[in-house]
Amino acid sequence: MSSASARGSVVRFVLVRLAATVVLLLAVSFVVFSLLHLTPGDPARNLLGPKPSSPEILASIRAQYHLDDPFFSQYFRWLGGVLHGDFGRSIRSDTPVTELLADRVVVTAQLAFLAFAMTVLVAVPLGIVAAVRAGSTIDRTMSVGAIIGVGAPTYAVGLILLYVFGVSLDLFPVYGSGDGGLDRLWHLVLPAVTLAFGVGALVFKLTRTAVLGELDQDYVAFAVSRGLEPRRVRTMVLRNAFIPVITSLGLVFGFLFGGTILVEVTFALQGIGSLLASSVTFKDIPVVQAITLLTAAVIALTALAVDLIYVGADPRVRARVAR
Amino acid sequence: MSLQLRDLVVTGPSGPIVTRMDLSVQPGQTVALVGESGSGKSMTAKAMTGLLPRGVTAAGTLALGDTMVDLAGGPSALAGLRGQRISLLLQNPFTSLSPVHRCGVQIAAALPAHLRKSAEEVERRLREVDLPQRVAEQYPFELSGGMRQRVALAAALASDPEVLIGDEPTTALDVTTQREVLDLLERIQAERSMALLLITHDLGVARERADRILVMYAGRLMETGSGDEVFVRPRHPYAAGLRDSDPPLDRRVAQLPALQGSVPRPWDVPNGCAFAPRCSRADDRCRTDEPPLETFADGAQAACWHPLGADDQRPPAPAAEVVAAGAASDALVTITGLTKRFSDSAPLALDDVSVMIRAGEAVGIVGESGSGKTTLARCLIGLETATSGIIEWASDLPPARRAQIVFQDPTSALNPAMSVGAALEEALRAGGRSRSELGSLLELVGLPQEYARRRPRALSGGEQQRVAIARALAPQPQLLVCDEPVSSLDVSVQAQILNLLKDLLDRLDFTLLFITHDLAVVRQVATRVYVMSQGKVVEEGATEAILTNPQHAYTRQLFASVPGVRASQGGSSDD
Missing domain, CATH: 3.40.50.300 (P-loop containing nucleotide triphosphate hydrolases)
Incomplete structure (x- = not known):
């Protein structure tokens, strides 16, 4: 096969994968929209919330939300709004959902990125060290730590960190999201450590297993026997181990973004996790819809990115795709 | 420069794996190290290149020209020799190259520093192993097994070693490809006047390619000599048994004169001569004292208290009467x-x-x-x-009664969680037979009754294959x-x-x-x-x-x- 047509096949693969992501998100949006009608009770009453109701008010809500239209036309009307960034108004605060989310998304995204960066910068290198020194005291100590990390509940880790670094040592703030910039970062350190702790332990174990598996391969023995410098052998091993590790990192990012609730509540952060928790309690359906769809979109796009990196990183997968 | 290995001892967690090992290879010479699995031949290669697995240590000295290395010094002691002067070619070309690096890069990695960036040099190295230039840009998975092994050979030779150790380098290849790669190896060896240590289980390969053959058994050298000395006039009963077990290509024999039993595991090697339990000539002395390696007048060596003399040589098994193809019966x-x-x-x-x-x-x-x-x-x-x-x-019998199959690898063909007895009873039931026939089924394939309680893992490869055959025959297909x-x-x-x-x-x-x-x-x-x-x-x-x-x-x-x-x-x- 010529390389031009192989490149064409890869482009086709990317387009197909993109289309699949769009279809997936449409399906999710459909389910998310159905939430309104699946929630027990009259949709109009749900949308009204705890405000006093009268037949006139309910009728005006029906008119405002087109609740008497056929289901699908309601869906497409809603979807059209969503595509223009309009998720409707929050029932609780009566402000546009988009406005409500704007600040909070930033906090959660910053938290997730910070935790992700910590995971990548700490757990991956430690996993490599543990694999290279498998069986040593360092390896065993870290592996025990990882078991604790995987097992420890987030809220417990958060409270301990709060107590030790926030209260006893008074090194970090214990409350809120800060005033932006460096102060924001300052406020997010402890929550991010909390979030990264369990996930990092998992990534550490996966990295260790991946590198250890590669170190056992014949090509490593062959490289050593040919007298390649240790640095070159290491590069070769890491390039191979990168493939399984990148997959796990992709899953981790999706998880971090969608899994901030406990941490946000523990540290009183104004992110979308805590907003989701209170909105569910309050049956604030438009907000729940927006957050759910947003989280799903982040996870789907991460999965897409992982797939594309995978194609770039593994020539065998590339060849299969090109076929 | 000649390679000398003296007093090699390799010790694993459960005891010695290789003992009493000496060998030497001269430039341009091919020495074959022959043995069955568990003989320690691969461990010898790993010890010589510092690639022993964790928990396995070596002792002894390796001399290459004027350089002496104490093998007890661990892998780092060999760092100066590895690659630059001694290189190792592994068995499986499907795993010995990194799957995500291009072949050219992998060859170039071991080139002398000033040539590493040179595409012409990589091309020259590919030409040496009869591969076209385009291979440099290809990944290993895009190549056939034979081509991959050529790439591996070019990579092993990139640093221009004086000694090449081939650990079963053609075992994973088809027989026609094997011949091509062996021919290539022979040509390159002559051109570079390189010393070649060829590790193989294949007696035909050893006899055809080696100037000198070393026969290993249970971590020990049993016999050394030229191809004719080892295979035509063997001194050691093990070497003779190995030769006789190898099925002849030119005739059908009624029964192959097989050795009984199997190679002992390292921790089960008996005192005295390691081969004594399987040897028909063994006496009390063989079971208590380990025989030293003695040199004979013709230069061959054998470690045996009762070496075979000229009169003891068993004539090759005669051709059996040819059974006519059953032309009479129906399809x-x-x-x-x-x-x-x-x-x-x-x-x-x-x-x-x-x-x-x-x-x-x-x-x-x-x-x-x-x-x-x-x-x-x-x-x-x-x-x-x-x-x-x-x-x-x-x-129109049910499928289970019509045909049954025995696979290549008995270890993966038997369910490791199921005892031998349970596996066979299940197969008997499939054929509508009673489980009381289990005993006779085991006996049929030459296994003792008490094996019914064992798990496949506790059996040797040959015993596992006997179980697999019994299982296939149980429904009387x-x-x-x-x-x-x-x-x-x-x-x-x-x-x-x-x-x-x-x-x-x-x-x-x-x-x-x-x-x-x-x-x-x-x-x-x-x-x-x-x-x-x-x-x-x-x-x-x-x-x-x-x-x-x-x-x-x-x-x-x-x-x-x-x-x-x-x-x-x-x-x-x-x-």
């Missing part, structure tokens, strides 16, 4: 125009294959990897569905399909299993379809043979006729590629 199964396509882009796995098997026959199917022989077996047994074509059985049943076994165990199959054919009433890549093996078992290549049957007929006088070009090529053919058929006088 048991008729395969007509069978075609199998796995995917649109792949070539046909089976291409219009027609095979007829008569009741009571032993039919062989011979072919290399990719010939379609295994796909044919799987279609016959119902594990694959053919794309088109007809499989017509003469009987009309046809027993054996797909490479002996190719993962040691030579001495292979002979035992072949003898068992022949014995079962005499005692029981079943038909055998025997699939193999090995012409010598098929000659011992089958009365009629089909030769397959690239999904097609290219030749068929009586085994004796085809193996005595092959007609098709492919069969001839296959025949000429068998290692040892030159040595054993050409004779030593007119070579």
Whole structure:
């Protein structure tokens, strides 16, 4: 096969994968929209919330939300709004959902990125060290730590960190999201450590297993026997181990973004996790819809990115795709 | 510069793996290290390159020219020699190259520093192993096994070593490819006047390629000498037994003179001579004192208290009377125009294959990897569905009674969680037989009754294959399909299993379809043979006729590629 047509096949693969992501998100949006009608009770009453109701008010809500239209036309009307960034108004605060989310998304995204960066910068290198020194005291100590990390509940880790670094040592703030910039970062350190702790332990174990598996391969023995410098052998091993590790990192990012609730509540952060928790309690359906769809979109796009990196990183997968 | 290994001892967590090992290789010389699995031959190679696994240590000295290395110093002690002066070529070309790096990069990595960036140098190295320039830009998975092993060879030679150690370098390859790679190795060795230590289980390869042969058993050197000394006039009963176990290509023998038992595991090696429990000449002294390696007048060496003299040499087993193909009986199964396509882009796995098997026959199917022989077996047994074509059985018995299969690797073919007895009882039930027949079933394949309680893991490879055969025979199938049943076994165990199959054919009433890549093996078992290549049957007929006088070009090529053919058929006088 010529390389031009192989490149064409890869482009086709990317387009197909993109289309699949769009279809997936449409399906999710459909389910998310159905939430309104699946929630027990009259949709109009749900949308009204705890405000006093009268037949006139309910009728005006029906008119405002087109609740008497056929289901699908309601869906497409809603979807059209969503595509223009309009998720409707929050029932609780009566402000546009988009406005409500704007600040909070930033906090959660910053938290997730910070935790992700910590995971990548700490757990991956430690996993490599543990694999290279498998069986040593360092390896065993870290592996025990990882078991604790995987097992420890987030809220417990958060409270301990709060107590030790926030209260006893008074090194970090214990409350809120800060005033932006460096102060924001300052406020997010402890929550991010909390979030990264369990996930990092998992990534550490996966990295260790991946590198250890590669170190056992014949090509490593062959490289050593040919007298390649240790640095070159290491590069070769890491390039191979990168493939399984990148997959796990992709899953981790999706998880971090969608899994901030406990941490946000523990540290009183104004992110979308805590907003989701209170909105569910309050049956604030438009907000729940927006957050759910947003989280799903982040996870789907991460999965897409992982797939594309995978194609770039593994020539065998590339060849299969090109076929 | 000559390579000298002295007093090598390799010790693992459960005891010594290699003891008393000396060897030397001169520039331009090929020395073969021969042994069955567990003989310690691979560990010797690993010790010489500092690649021993964790928990395994070496002692002894390695001298290359003026450089002396104390092997007790661990891997770092060899750092100066490794690659630059001694290089290692591994068995499996599918795993010995990094899957995500281009071949050119992998070759260049070990080039002398000033040449590492030179594309011309990589091209020159590829040319040396008869590969085109484009291979530099390809990934290993895009190449065939033989081409990958050439890339690996070029990579191993990149640093221009004085000594090359090949650890079963052609074992994973087809026989025709094996010949090409061995020829290439021989040519390059001569051009570079390099010392070559060839580690192999294949006696034919050793005899055909080596100037000197070292026979190892249970971590010890048992015999050394030239090919003729070791294989024509062996001193050690083990070397003689190994030679006799190897099935001859030029004739069918009634029974292979097999060694009993199997190679002991490192922690089970007895006191005295390690081979004593399997030796017919052993006496009390053999069981208490370990014999030293003695040198004979002709330069050969053997570690034996009772070496075989000229009068003790057993004549080669005579050719058995040729059993006529059972032309009289009716067809048991008729395969007509069978075609199998796995995917649109792949070539046909089976291409219009027609095979007829008569009741009571032993039919062989011979072919290399990719010939379609295994796909044919799987279609016959119902594990694959053919794309088109007809499989017509003469009987309307249930499938379990019609055909059963024995696979190549008994370790993965047996359920590790199931005891031998449970596995066999399940198979007996499938044939509607009573579990009380378990004892006689074990006895049939030569296993003691108490094996019923054991798990497969506690059995040796040969014993596991006996269980697999018993399991396949339990429902009393009309046809027993054996797909490479002996190719993962040691030579001495292979002979035992072949003898068992022949014995079962005499005692029981079943038909055998025997699939193999090995012409010598098929000659011992089958009365009629089909030769397959690239999904097609290219030749068929009586085994004796085809193996005595092959007609098709492919069969001839296959025949000429068998290692040892030159040595054993050409004779030593007119070579």
